C-alpha cells in the first residue's frame with residue numbers, strides 16, 4: 001500500500017508516521033509538508049521523517065502531481081490548525097483548510113487513490129448545550145477554523161463514490177507528548193504552566209466541556225481509517241473520534257494537572273469569563289465501528305509524560321504563551337515579521353517544491 005501523509009511535520013503528524021510505519025512495515029510511506037514547524041522538535045528520538053520513504057517539501061496548495069502518483073490512500077493533516085491562527089489569517093484558513101483540501105482530494109481521486117482520510121474537528125459543534133453531540137447533531141461552527149472544517153467536509157462528501165471513500169475524523173482537542181509538541185492546546189498548556197511557573201492559570205471560568213484525545217490515540221484511529229473502504233457502507237463517513245469518558249470540564253483538567261505537579265496551584269484569571277465553546281461529544285459510532293482501535297491512553301499517563309518531558313528539557317518559560325515556538329501562532333507571526341512568509345503564508349523564497357527519497 002502507498003500512503004501519502006500531508007502535514008506530517010506537525011504535532012499529530014509525528015505519531016501518525018510512527019504508528020503507520022509500525023503497523024505497516026512494508027507500506028510505501030511519504031510525507032508532504034511545507035515545514036513551518038520543522039525546527040520545533042522536542043524529543044531526543046531520531047526525527048520521525050526518517051521512517052518515511054519520501055518527503056516532499058511543498059505547500060498543499062501547490063502539491064506536485066508526482067506526490068499523488070500511485071498513491072492508494074491520502075491522510076490529510078496539513079492545515080491552519082487552530083482558532084487563534086484562523087482569526088489572524090482568515091483567508092489563508094479557507095484557502096488551505098477548505099479549498100486546497102477539496103482540490104487535493106479531487107486530484108488524488110483522479111490519479112487513482114481509493115481513499116482519503118481527513119483530520120476534521122469536533123469544534124464544529126460549537127456551543128452545544130444539552131446532551132452529547134452525535135454526528136447527526138446540528139453544527140454550530142463559531143470560528144473561521146471550524147467553519148473551514150465544515151466546508152471541507154461538505155466538499156469532500158461530494159467527491160466520495162464507490163471507488164473513492166472519504167473518512168472524516170472529527171477529533172476532540174488533542175493532548176499529550178509528540179516529537180513536535182504544541183503548547184497551544186488546553187491540557188498541554190496547563191502542564192507547561194504548572195512545570196514552568198508552579199501554577200495553572202484558568203482563562204475561562206472552568207465550566208466548559210471539552211472532549212480530549214491523546215495524539216497517539218489519534219494516530220491509531222487514523223490507522224483504522226486507512227483500511228476503511230467504500231465496499232460495506234457509505235463512501236463518505238463522518239465520525240467523532242474519542243471516547244465518552246474523555247469529555248472533561250476544563251476545571252477538572254486543571255485540577256488533574258495541579259494534582260500531578262508537586263507544589264502547583266490553581267489560579268483563576270481575574271477576568272475569567274464563560275467560554276462560548278463548550279460541547280460534549282458522543283463517541284458511540286466510533287466505538288461500534290472500530291472496537292479494536294479505541295483510545296487507550298489514560299489522563300494521568302498523558303499528564304505524567306508531558307511533565308517528565310518538559311522537566312527533562314529544563315522548560316522554565318513562564319511567558320510561553322507569548323514567545324514560545326511551541327505555540328503555532330507565535331512561529332507563523334515571527335516568520336511573517338522576518339519576511340520569510342508572504343501574506344498568504346507561502347514561503348517568500350520558495351522556488352519549487354523539493355523531494356527527498358524514492359518513489360513507490
Ligand SMILES: NC(=O)c1ccc[n+]([C@@H]2O[C@H](COP(=O)([O-])OP(=O)(O)OC[C@H]3O[C@@H](n4cnc5c(N)ncnc54)[C@H](O)[C@@H]3O)[C@@H](O)[C@H]2O)c1
Pocket residue numbers: 006007008009010011012013032033034035036037058059060061076077078079080081082096119120121122170171172173174175182185328
Ligand atoms: N491538534 C488538535 O487538537 C486537533 C484537533 C482536531 C483536529 N486537528 C487537525 O489535525 C491536523 C493536524 O493538526 P496538528 O495539531 O498536527 O497541527 P500542526 O499545526 O502541528 O501541524 C500542521 C502541519 O501542517 C503543515 N501545513 C500547514 N499548512 C500547510 C500547507 N499550506 N501546505 C503544506 N503543509 C502545511 C504545517 O507545516 C504543519 O506541519 C489539522 O488538520 C488539525 O486541524 C487537530
